[in-house]
Amino acid sequence: GNSVTQMEGPVTLSEEAFLTINCTYTATGYPSLFWYVQYPGEGLQLLLKATKADDKGSNKGFEATYRKETTSFHLEKGSVQVSDSAVYFCALSDRGGSNYKLTFGKGTLLTVNP
Amino acid sequence: EAQVTQNPRYLITVTGKKLTVTCSQNMNHEYMSWYRQDPGLGLRQIYYSMNVEVTDKGDVPEGYKVSRKEKRNFPLILESPSPNQTSLYFCASRRGGQEAQYFGPGTRLLVL
Numbered sequence: 723g724n725s726v727t728q729m730e731g732p733v734t735l736s737e738e739a740f741l742t743i744n745c746t747y748t749a750t751g752y753p754s755l756f757w758y759v760q761y762p763g764e765g766l767q768l769l770l771k772a773t774k775a776d777d778k779g780s781n782k783g784f785e786a787t788y789r790k791e792t793t794s795f796h797l798e799k800g801s802v803q804v805s806d807s808a809v810y811f812c813a814l815s816d817r818g819g820s821n822y823k824l825t826f827g828k829g830t831l832l833t834v835n836p
Numbered sequence: 837e838a839q840v841t842q843n844p845r846y847l848i849t850v851t852g853k854k855l856t857v858t859c860s861q862n863m864n865h866e867y868m869s870w871y872r873q874d875p876g877l878g879l880r881q882i883y884y885s886m887n888v889e890v891t892d893k894g895d896v897p898e899g900y901k902v903s904r905k906e907k908r909n910f911p912l913i914l915e916s917p918s919p920n921q922t923s924l925y926f927c928a929s930r931r932g933g934q935e936a937q938y939f940g941p942g943t944r945l946l947v948l
Binding site: 756767773 | 926
């Protein structure tokens with residue numbers, strides 16, 4: 723079956739540091755890939771997505787590139803802010819059938835200190 | 837404002853006492869789902885619905901029921917809650933043909 727593996731947290735950075743959160747996946751077919759962010763006390767928000775190989779998703783300074791050869795979708799940001807502190811989830815969408823179920827990684831807690 | 841709403845946001849109950857968590861979306865989305873989030877496990881799908889009166893099981897449906905009588909509403913029913921259903925529950929919706937899902941704010945449930 724499908725699975726998503728993302729780097730264990732928590733990750734603690736200083737403001738303006740570079741961020742990488744690794745994500746690899748296993749899937750049959752050609753899934754779409756997503757990063758969701760969960761701020762404290764809130765639901766999940768879609769951060770960015772990519773639907774095919776070599777696509778780059780980007781939003782709010784975050785980027786991730788769909789790498790089919792390495793089955794990866796690593797999240798990066800060049801300069802993090804305190805307001806980026808949240809839990810980040812990598813996910814894939816199974817386009818088989820009509821469910822388009824999301825399979826999530828376990829989440830990575832990011833804390834950014836001033 | 838486009839949104840998915842859930843009620844209640846927090847609930848403490850006892851084993852065996854039936855409860856319903858409501859979910860409503862105002863985006864006219866065809867698809868709705870329920871997920872539970874547990875530490876170290878990420879989110880797992882409980883049930884989903886492709887449209888009114890069409891529902892199907894996700895990965896962890898045991899102990900849950902759903903119904904979809906109206907397009908905007910998708911309640912989650914726990915007829916006899918047990919402590920292992922203590923979790924954070926999220927409702928989500930999406931438009932047909934699109935993959936991005938929109939999540940509600942979550943319902944934190946504690947079953948004693």
